[in-house]
Amino acid sequence: MWVAAGIGAFTFGALLAAGVVWAPKLMLARGLSPGTASFAASMLWLGLALGCIIVPWWSDAVARRKLPTASGIAIQLLALAALVHLPLGSDAVTMALWFVFGFGAAAHMLAFSAAADVVKVELIGTSAAIVNGTMFLVSGLLIARPGQLAERFAAQAAAAPQVAERAALPLELALVAALVLALLIRESHPRARGKAAAM
Secondary structure: OOHHHHHHHHHHHHHHHHHEEEOOOOOHOOOHHHHHHHHHHHHHHHHHHEEEEEEHHHHHOOOOOOOHHHHHHHHHHHHHHHHHHHOOOOOHHHHHHHHHHHHHHHHHHHHHHHHHHOOOHHHHHHHHHHHHHHHHHHHHHHOOOOOOHHHHHHHHHOHHHHHHHHHHHHHHHHHHHHHHHHHHOOOOOOOHHHHHHOO
């Protein structure tokens, strides 16, 4: 349960930090106009909405938690890395990448499922509360830390794109940590565990 909470916390934390504060700022630092930066960043919420429909359905369809979770985190990480480190393409490409980032972030929903899979029925609500609380605790840290890094590098007169790269580093590290945990966690889907027990 605690590993699932960590996966959800790092994945959701990166999403919330980007969606609430940092996505528009990162795009401004990379040269987009304020209007375009804000609109592009808003696309991550549309991606999340679609992902929250598809990812849990996929998880139950294949009776797996690990594969959809790790895939979503990898997608989220690659989209963020492209937005921060690669030359920006057209505005449409930038918006599409934020949409993909949000879609991948829907993997955080499976943290609730994975935690519920491994506790007694009467503790499912408690497991959800622990996962949810952990998510928001880590989110607060990931919202604050990029600002501290950006301020430090701006004070050193670094170029704006370099400031964006340094500010995004905590979000990237969080997603790397989430991906490692997702690859290490044991499969928890009830049908998958049932098949393993039968064998």
